[in-house]
Amino acid sequence: MHSAAAQGIDIIRDAEIERVMRSYEDPILKAAGIDPRTVRIYLVNDPEINAFATQSPIPGETESIFVNAGSFLQLQTPNQLIGILAHETGHIAGGHVTRSGLAMKKAMIPMLLGLALGAAAAALGGGEAAIGAMALGEQAAQAQFFQFSRAQEGTADQMGQKYLRATHQSGRGMLEVFNKFANMEAEITYGHNGTLISDHPLSRERIDLLQQLVESSPYKDAKDTPAAFQEFKLIQAKLAGFLNRVDTVLQRYPVTDQSESGHYARAIAYFRQPDMKKAIDEADALVKIDPKNPFFWEILGQIYVEMSQPLNGVLPYQKSVDLAPHEPLLRLSLAAAQIATGKPQFAKPALDNLKVVLQQENNNGFAWYEAAQAYSDLGNEAMASLST
DSSP states (O other), X not given: OOOSSTTSOEEEEOHHHHHHHHHHHHHHHHHTTOOGGGEEEEEEXXXXXXXXXXXXXXXXXXXXXXXXXXXXXXXXXXXXXXXXHHHHHHHHHTTOSOGGGHHHHHHHHHHHSSOOHHHHHHHHXXXXXXXXXXXXXXXXXXXXXXXXXXXXXXXXXXXXXXXXXXXXXXXXXXXXXXXXXXXXXXXXXTTOSSSHHHHSOOOHHHHHHHHHHHHTSTTTTOOOOHHHHHHHHHHHHHHHHHHSOHHHHHHHSOTTOOSHHHHHHHHHHHHHTTOHHHHHHHHHHHHHHOTTOHHHHHHHHHHHHXXXXXXXXXXXXXXXXXXXXXXXXXXXXXXXXXXXXXOGGGHHHHHHHHHHHHHHOTTOHHHHHHHHHHHHHTTOHHHHHHTO
């Protein structure tokens, strides 16, 4: 993965994970009376459990929520992660994300306009590629250390529980996460920048009040659906495959594990190894198990691109787009593969795909870079220059 600033925050762009996070957060935002379109959710390449809210640097968006990848990898259920998101939504609705972030907001804009070219190359061309990362820079990192007061934390807990109740979800997941950190609090130095504790100071009184709120809800025993839990396990497998050591992934997901999660994790681990034959075998197994999952086709296309066989990657990417036509990152990957073939007949379809992407993500720098290449391939150097 690419990081343009050693002290910055690496943001992971991935269509599947972003879709899941939105499915968790959008109902909570609606319950809070907040338009989901005004709140952007980012996944941070960090192994610790954490989430924080700050003002958004993107025009038209009010706030951003940052969620560490470790929140997926270390938590056990969707409800636990949803509980964290509900708490952060409480901070937003409570007005705790203040104007003090305006200077930081201005500093963040240049790095948030799209994938840096180096990250884009990683996203579709080399190394640990399939998840694109963009660096926010040192100013953005400072947002992680913003400390809310204990009163604000208690308010966010109460409001988060209110939203969970309104969406017929249990508040127990939030309680489980904060209980875990309350038990660890004495062992962690205040101000440590990796965990939820440092950003969200805990107390026994706060935990006790949260317990009362959970127990008073008629939905206290509501469970995650099997489909939601399976989706969560797939995200865990995907992130483990990309972010953990390859040997660790293969130990956690041995070949005897023939589940979708097992195939998913191994497909990614093998192409990082690299053992492309095994990677393709695992990805082929996935699309046979569930040919209607666009993200299984995406990983197959990604592997072919990693093998410097973009022509073979075009068809899987096209299938992923056909199954999820409103996902701009899938369409961007397809366009990049089409351009990478070097075949003239793909230049126009690639440009058409990129125009759709840019309608949805006008600030995506990598999409503009690929559009410039497509225009150049079509002999339109004037538009190529305008796109760079």
